[in-house]
Amino acid sequence: MPRNSSFPITIEQISKRYGRVFALDHVDLHIKSGEFLTLLGPSGSGKTTLLTVLAGFTRPDSGSLKFGDTEMVCVAPHKRDVGMVFQNYALFPHMSVGANVGFPLRLRGVSKREITDRSERALEMVRLGGYAARGVETLSGGQRQRVALARAMVFEPRIMLMDEPLSALDKQLREHMQIELRQLHDKLGMTTVYVTHDQREALTMSDRIAVINAGRIMQLDTPRAIYERPRNRFVAEFIGESSFLQVQVAGGRVRLGNQTLRTAVAAPSHGPMLLMLRPERLRVLGAQDAGQAQDATLNLLEATLVATVYQGDSSLMQLALPDGSMLSVRGPSGATAAATQTLPGERLQLALKVEDTVLIAAEGAA
Amino acid sequence: MNWLERPATDTQITHRARLWLYAAAVLVMLLLVLPTLLVIPMSFSASQYLEFPPREWSLRWYRSYFSSNSWMQATATSLKAGLLTAILATPLATMAAYGLHVSRLRYANWLSMLLLAPIVVPVILIGIGVFYAYVKLKLVNSMLGLVLAHSMLAIPVVMLVVGSALKTFDMDQELVARSLGASRIRAFLLVTLPQIKFSVVTGAVLAFLTSFDEIIVALFISGGANSTLTRNMFNALRDQVDPTIAAISTLIVAVTSLLLVFTQFGSRTHRQ
Amino acid sequence: MKDPANALALRRSARWERLGLLGLVAPALLLITLTMLLPVGWLFYLSVLSDAGDWSLEHYRRMWEQPSYGRTFLATFEVSALTTAICILLGYPLAYFLSEIPKRAANLCMIAVLLPLWTSLLVRTYAWLVLLQRRGLINSWGIELGLWDEPLALVHNLAGTLIGMVHVMLPFLVLPLYSAMRAIDRNYLRAAANLGASPLRSFWLVFFPLAMPGLATGALIVFILCLGFYVTPAVLGGGKVIMVSSRIASDIEIFFNWGAASALGVVLLALTAALIVAASRLVRIDGVVGRHEAP
Numbered sequence: 001m002p003r004n005s006s007f008p009i010t011i012e013q014i015s016k017r018y019g020r021v022f023a024l025d026h027v028d029l030h031i032k033s034g035e036f037l038t039l040l041g042p043s044g045s046g047k048t049t050l051l052t053v054l055a056g057f058t059r060p061d062s063g064s065l066k067f068g069d070t071e072m073v074c075v076a077p078h079k080r081d082v083g084m085v086f087q088n089y090a091l092f093p094h095m096s097v098g099a100n101v102g103f104p105l106r107l108r109g110v111s112k113r114e115i116t117d118r119s120e121r122a123l124e125m126v127r128l129g130g131y132a133a134r135g136v137e138t139l140s141g142g143q144r145q146r147v148a149l150a151r152a153m154v155f156e157p158r159i160m161l162m163d164e165p166l167s168a169l170d171k172q173l174r175e176h177m178q179i180e181l182r183q184l185h186d187k188l189g190m191t192t193v194y195v196t197h198d199q200r201e202a203l204t205m206s207d208r209i210a211v212i213n214a215g216r217i218m219q220l221d222t223p224r225a226i227y228e229r230p231r232n233r234f235v236a237e238f239i240g241e242s243s244f245l246q247v248q249v250a251g252g253r254v255r256l257g258n259q260t261l262r263t264a265v266a267a268p269s270h271g272p273m274l275l276m277l278r279p280e281r282l283r284v285l286g287a288q289d290a291g292q293a294q295d296a297t298l299n300l301l302e303a304t305l306v307a308t309v310y311q312g313d314s315s316l317m318q319l320a321l322p323d324g325s326m327l328s329v330r331g332p333s334g335a336t337a338a339a340t341q342t343l344p345g346e347r348l349q350l351a352l353k354v355e356d357t358v359l360i361a362a363e364g365a366a
Numbered sequence: 367m368n369w370l371e372r373p374a375t376d377t378q379i380t381h382r383a384r385l386w387l388y389a390a391a392v393l394v395m396l397l398l399v400l401p402t403l404l405v406i407p408m409s410f411s412a413s414q415y416l417e418f419p420p421r422e423w424s425l426r427w428y429r430s431y432f433s434s435n436s437w438m439q440a441t442a443t444s445l446k447a448g449l450l451t452a453i454l455a456t457p458l459a460t461m462a463a464y465g466l467h468v469s470r471l472r473y474a475n476w477l478s479m480l481l482l483a484p485i486v487v488p489v490i491l492i493g494i495g496v497f498y499a500y501v502k503l504k505l506v507n508s509m510l511g512l513v514l515a516h517s518m519l520a521i522p523v524v525m526l527v528v529g530s531a532l533k534t535f536d537m538d539q540e541l542v543a544r545s546l547g548a549s550r551i552r553a554f555l556l557v558t559l560p561q562i563k564f565s566v567v568t569g570a571v572l573a574f575l576t577s578f579d580e581i582i583v584a585l586f587i588s589g590g591a592n593s594t595l596t597r598n599m600f601n602a603l604r605d606q607v608d609p610t611i612a613a614i615s616t617l618i619v620a621v622t623s624l625l626l627v628f629t630q631f632g633s634r635t636h637r638q
Numbered sequence: 639m640k641d642p643a644n645a646l647a648l649r650r651s652a653r654w655e656r657l658g659l660l661g662l663v664a665p666a667l668l669l670i671t672l673t674m675l676l677p678v679g680w681l682f683y684l685s686v687l688s689d690a691g692d693w694s695l696e697h698y699r700r701m702w703e704q705p706s707y708g709r710t711f712l713a714t715f716e717v718s719a720l721t722t723a724i725c726i727l728l729g730y731p732l733a734y735f736l737s738e739i740p741k742r743a744a745n746l747c748m749i750a751v752l753l754p755l756w757t758s759l760l761v762r763t764y765a766w767l768v769l770l771q772r773r774g775l776i777n778s779w780g781i782e783l784g785l786w787d788e789p790l791a792l793v794h795n796l797a798g799t800l801i802g803m804v805h806v807m808l809p810f811l812v813l814p815l816y817s818a819m820r821a822i823d824r825n826y827l828r829a830a831a832n833l834g835a836s837p838l839r840s841f842w843l844v845f846f847p848l849a850m851p852g853l854a855t856g857a858l859i860v861f862i863l864c865l866g867f868y869v870t871p872a873v874l875g876g877g878k879v880i881m882v883s884s885r886i887a888s889d890i891e892i893f894f895n896w897g898a899a900s901a902l903g904v905v906l907l908a909l910t911a912a913l914i915v916a917a918s919r920l921v922r923i924d925g926v927v928g929r930h931e932a933p
Binding site: 374375376377378379383387388390391394395397398399401402404405408415416417418458459461462464465466468469471477480481483484486487488489490491492493494495496497498499514515517518521525550575578579581582585586596599600603604611612615618619622623625626 | 656658659660661662663665666667669670672673674675676677678680681684728729731732734735736738747750751752753754756757758759760761762763764765766767768769773775778805808809824827828831837840865866868869872873883886887890896899900903906907910914
Binding site for chain 3: 059060061062063064073074
C-alpha cells in the first residue's frame, strides 16, 4: 500500500459562476506531490466547490486541471481515480462493511479473493480489522468515518479528497481522528486536499493552508506563516483572535499615535495601514520588568484596563489605548497573574515583540 | 370512570370533554369502511335482493360469475391490461422521476408538471379525447390502445411514489459510488435502485390498480372482446342491480386488500 | 490559449449530460404527449369548429344561450359545493382526532381512510346502490326500528348522489388536512393556554388558522374532483342529476356531437385550471408538485 510517488495537482484559472456570483474566481493553485493541503474558509467561500471540481462532480466554466501532466477537467468522475471522503460518510446501508470497502475493487474487476484480502488490509489500516461482516448500522460515528476512509483508500488512489470529514464527530474524537488521519497520510504519501472551516483543524493537520473567500485564494502558506504573517485582514480575522489598530506609515517609519513602532519587516508602502495584534502575543509588564523599557526587541504600549473575562485556562483582558481604540490581551489566569490582580481603570504597560508586530493593508477584506 | 377524568392534552383538556370528538371520529371511520365491508356478507345471500344478514347462505352469485363467459373474458382482459400497464408505466415513470430529480434543468419543474397532468385534467375529457384519436387510428377496442391509455394515467401515480422516495434518499451515496469508479448507470443500479426498490414495487402495484379500476376511458375505448371488467360492471349497474356484481366486488376487495397488506408489510420489513 | 478551448469542451460535455438526463424523461413524455396532450389539444380545436367544418364559436354561443347548459353547470356546482361542505363537516373532526392521538394509533386508524381509496370506485358506488335502494339495508332497518314507515327514496336522486360522492371524496379531504394538522407545533397551543386562552379560543384563534392551508388544499382537491366526476352521479343519480361530465358523455354517445362535447370539456378544464391558480394565490398550497428544498 505505501507508495513512493503521488501526483501533483495543478489548477489554472478555474472559474465557476452561478448566475452573477463567482463560486470560483479564476483560481490558480499548485499542490505538490504528496502534500497535505487544506482549503480553509467560511461557508459559501467556494472551498467545497473547488473540491467537487477536483472530484469531477462540478464542471467549471473554464480553466485547466492537471493531475501530474494529464488534463483532467473534462474527465468523468468515475474515471478520475481519486479517493473521496464525504462529511456524512455516505456508507451504503444495504451492504456490509466488507462489501462497502470492497465496492471500488469490485467495480474494477478484481478477483473475489483479492477483494477480500485487500479489504481486510484496508480495514486493518484504520484499526477495524475483522469488521468486514458487520452491518453498517451497528457502527458508531467514528467507526463509520474509518470505514469510509478504508473504502476510499482500498483502490490505492493517487489523490485523496476530504470534505469536512470530522465535523460530525464530537470534540474528543475529532482531535483524535485528526492525528490518525495525518499519520495515515504520512504513511501512504498521497496528495491530500482537505476542506474544513475549522481553523484549528487546518493548523493542526496541514503542510500548507489555502485560505479561501468568495471564490478566491486569500493566502497560500504554511500554518505558521498564515498565523503569524497574515497578508490581509480577512486571513488575520479568520485565523485566531486579533485586534486591529490604525497606524500611519511615512518615510519608512510606522507611527501609532505619537509612538514609533519597530517592525521586523520594512513597511511596504505609505499611508494608513493596520497593526494586527494577537492577544496572546501581548504581555503585561509588571514591576519586575522595569528594565524591559529599553529592550530594542520590544514595542511598548500604554493602556487602561476596561474589563477582564475569566475563561478557565486563560483570561482575556479588554484594554483601551489613550486615543480610545480597544485591544485584547490574553494571559494566564492564575491567582497571582496580572489578569487576576489588575482592577478596571488601572493603567498597564504592554510589551509586543518586534517580530509579532505585523502590518496589513488598511482596505477591508477582499 | 377513571380514564375520562385524565387529561388528553397538556393543556389539560380531559377525555370526557373530548368524548363528542371520539364519537364523531369513530362514526366517520365506520361510515368510510362499513359500506364496502357490508357487501361481502351480502354477496353470500341466496336472495335476489341481497339481504343483510343473509337469511339463506349461498354461493350462487359466485357460481354465476365464474360460469359466465363474458364475465371471465372481461376479467382476463382487465388482469392482462393491468399487468401490461404496470410493466410499461413503471420503468418509464421511474426513469422520468430519476431524470428530473437528478438534473438541474431550469425547466425541470415544467416537465414534471406536464408529466403529472393526467391526474389534473378531468378524466372525462381525456376519455373522449382518446376515443376520438383512437377512432382515427383504429385503436378502439384493442388491447394495445387500452394499455397505452392506462399507462398514461398510471405514469403520474408511479412518479409521485418514486419521486418521493428519491427525495428522501441520500444522493451523496451515488456521488460516492461514482468517485469510487462507478459510471452513472452502474451507480444507480448498484446503489440507488436497491434502496428504493420498495417504492418502485409500490408504484408498480398502484399502476396495476390504476388500470384495473379504471372506468371512464375504458368505457369509451374498450369493447367487444377487449371489454374490461369495470366497463361491464358499469353497464350492468346502469341497467339493473345484478347481484353477481356483489360477488365480483367481494373478490376485488379481497385482492386489493391483499395487495395493500403486501405493500405495507413489505415496507415494514424493508425498514428493518 | 488554453482557456477558451477548455471552456468549449466543458460546455459540450455539460450539454451531453443534460441531453442524457432528458433522454430518461423522454419516453414518458412522449407517451403522455401522444395519448393525452395531442388528443385533448385536438378537442380544443374541435370545439371551435362548426358542424359544417369552418371556424366558429357556435358551440360556445349555444352553451351561453341555451338554459339547459346553465342548469347543468348549476347542478354541477351545487353538487360539488354540497359535497365539499359535507366532507368538511365530517372530515374535520376525523382529521383532528387522528392528529391528536399517538402516531402509531393514527397509522392504524388511517387504514380506515386508505382502504376506501384503494377499493375500486365501482365497488364503493355499487355498495351504496345496494344499501340505499328501496329494499336495501338502510330502508329495511329504518322501517324495522320504526324511524319511518314508507321506504325513502335514497337513491337515483340528489340524496343518493351526495351520499355516494361524500363517501368517495372524504379521504381526499382528510389526508392533506391530517398531514397539515400533524405538522402544527403543539407548542403554539401551550403558549396560547399559558397566555390565557380557553381551549375553544385557542383552537379557533391558533389551531384553525394554522390548519387552514391543509383544509384549503383538501377542499380544493375535493371540489375539483367533483366538478369532473362521472361514475358516481351516473350510477346513483338515476338520470336526475345531470352534471357536466354526464352531459359530455351523452353528447358523444347519443348525439355524436363532438363540437358541443369538446366545448363543454374545454370549459370544464378552464374552470379547473382557474380554480387551481386562484387557490394557489390565496393560500400557500403544500402541493406535491413544485416542492423544492434548497440544500
